[in-house]
Amino acid sequence: MNRIYFDHSATTPTSEEVVKEMLPFFTDIYGNGSSQHSHGREAGKYIDIARRQVADAIGAKPGEIYFTSGGTESDNWAIRGVLSGYKAKGKHIITTCIEHPAMIKTLESLQKNGLAEVTFLGVDSEGFICLEELKNAIRPDTILISVMTANNEIGTIQDIKEIGAIAKANNIIFHTDAVQAIGNVKIDVKEMNIDLLSMSAHKFYGPKGIGVLYRRNGIKLSSYMTGGEQERNMRAGTLNTPAIVGMGKAIEIATRDIDKNNKYVSELRDYFVAQVESKIDNVYYNGTKSNKRLASNANFSFEFIEGESLLLRLDLAGISVSSGSACSSGSLEPSYVLLATGRAIELAHGSLRFSFGKNNTKQEIDYCVQNLVKIVQDLRELSPLFLIKKGENKYV
Ligand SMILES: *Cc1c(COP(=O)(O)O)cnc(C)c1O
Numbered sequence: 001m002n003r004i005y006f007d008h009s010a011t012t013p014t015s016e017e018v019v020k021e022m023l024p025f026f027t028d029i030y031g032n033g034s035s036q037h038s039h040g041r042e043a044g045k046y047i048d049i050a051r052r053q054v055a056d057a058i059g060a061k062p063g064e065i066y067f068t069s070g071g072t073e074s075d076n077w078a079i080r081g082v083l084s085g086y087k088a089k090g091k092h093i094i095t096t097c098i099e100h101p102a103m104i105k106t107l108e109s110l111q112k113n114g115l116a117e118v119t120f121l122g123v124d125s126e127g128f129i130c131l132e133e134l135k136n137a138i139r140p141d142t143i144l145i146s147v148m149t150a151n152n153e154i155g156t157i158q159d160i161k162e163i164g165a166i167a168k169a170n171n172i173i174f175h176t177d178a179v180q181a182i183g184n185v186k187i188d189v190k191e192m193n194i195d196l197l198s199m200s201a202h203k204f205y206g207p208k209g210i211g212v213l214y215r216r217n218g219i220k221l222s223s224y225m226t227g228g229e230q231e232r233n234m235r236a237g238t239l240n241t242p243a244i245v246g247m248g249k250a251i252e253i254a255t256r257d258i259d260k261n262n263k264y265v266s267e268l269r270d271y272f273v274a275q276v277e278s279k280i281d282n283v284y285y286n287g288t289k290s291n292k293r294l295a296s297n298a299n300f301s302f303e304f305i306e307g308e309s310l311l312l313r314l315d316l317a318g319i320s321v322s323s324g325s326a327c328s329s330g331s332l333e334p335s336y337v338l339l340a341t342g343r344a345i346e347l348a349h350g351s352l353r354f355s356f357g358k359n360n361t362k363q364e365i366d367y368c369v370q371n372l373v374k375i376v377q378d379l380r381e382l383s384p385l386f387l388i389k390k391g392e393n394k395y396v
C-alpha cells in the first residue's frame with residue numbers, strides 16, 4: 001500500500017496541473033520580470049496574470065497584491081510594516097494567543113525589545129475569541145488588530161467580517177493570517193474589511209516558498225526588503241516567476257473548486273471522526289464541531305498516550321499525521337493552542353492532528369482507523385496511568 005498523507009495543514013502536494021503551468025518558466029520564459037527588453041516583458045506579462053488571479057480570488061485589485069516568500073514573510077511584513085508606518089499613533093497591537101508562530105514569535109520578540117506592546121486575546125474551549133474582549137482591549141494607541149482566519153491546529157474559523165467591522169469602526173488596521181483559509185474559506189477583503197492578508201501557495205496545492213501579502217490601497221506599510229525596485233519599491237528581490245505563475249494557477253483552481261473540495265473533504269473528515277469516536281474510548285475532539293471550522297481538520301486528544309509515540313507508530317504503519325504543529329514538533333512542549341482552549345496538559349500532550357486533502361480516499365481512512373485502534377490499545381497497555389485507571393497496575 002502507498003504511504004498515506006493526512007497532514008495537509010502542514011503542506012500540500014503541488015498539483016500536476018500547477019507544475020505543468022510552471023515548467024516553461026524555468027527554461028523558455030526565463031527573463032527577469034523587471035527587465036525592459038522582450039525577455040523581461042514576456043515574463044512580466046505572466047506575473048501580471050498571476051497577480052490578477054490572486055487578486056480576483058479575494059476580491060482585491062492587482063495593485064494590492066505583493067509577492068513574498070510565503071506566509072511567514074507576509075506575517076512579518078504586516079506586523080513590522082504597520083509598526084513603522086503608524087509609529088506616530090502608537091505601538092499597541094491586539095492579537096490572539098493561538099496565532100501561528102510566525103505571528104506569535106515575531107510579536108514576542110518585538111515586545112521584548114520594546115518595539116511593540118501586545119495584547120494576546122484568549123479563546124474559549126472551541127478556539128473562538130470573544131468580540132467583547134476584543135473591543136475592550138482597544139486603546140487610543142492601538143494600531144493593529146491581527147486575528148487569523150482559520151487556526152492551523154484545530155481549524156476554528158473566526159468571525160472575520162465582524163472583527164474587520166470592529167477594527168474599521170475604531171480606525172485600526174486589520175490584518176488576518178489567512179494561510180490556512182485560502183482555498184478552504186471564501187474570502188472577500190472588501191466585504192470583510194480586511195486591510196492586510198497573508199497567504200501561502202503551498203497550503204493550497206501550489207509550490208513552496210511563494211506567498212502574498214495583500215495590502216488595501218492607502219494602508220501605510222513600510223517596505224520590508226530593501227534593494228531593487230521590485231513590487232512597486234516595496235519588496236526587493238528578483239521575482240520568482242515559476243512560483244508566482246504556479247501560485248496564480250493554484251489559487252484559480254482552489255477558488256473554482258472550493259465547494260466541491262469542501263464537500264468531499266468534510267465528508268471524509270466526518271467519517272473519520274465518527275469512526276474514531278465509536279471505536280476508541282477516552283478520546284476528546286479538539287476545536288469546534290460547528291460549521292465554523294476547516295473541512296480538512298480533525299484534532300483529537302487520546303487520553304493516557306503521548307501524541308509523539310502515536311505519531312511515530314502511525315508513521316511505521318505508513319501514515320503521516322502531525323502532533324501539535326509541525327513547527328513545534330521535536331519540542332516537548334504541549335500545544336499552546338490546545339492549552340489556550342483549556343485542555344489539561346496531559347490531554348494536550350496526547351493530541352494528534354489529521355488533516356485531509358482532495359486526493360485522500362475513504363479506503364485510506366479505514367486503513368488509518370484500523371491501525372489507530374490497535375496502536376492506541378498497544379500504547380495504553382504500556383501506560384501506567386491507564387493501567388491504574390483500569391485497576392490492573394501490578395506495581396501499585
Ligand atoms: C503554514 C502557516 C504559516 C507559514 O507559512 P509558510 O509559507 O510556511 O511560511 C503561517 N500561518 C499559518 C496559519 C500557517 O498555517
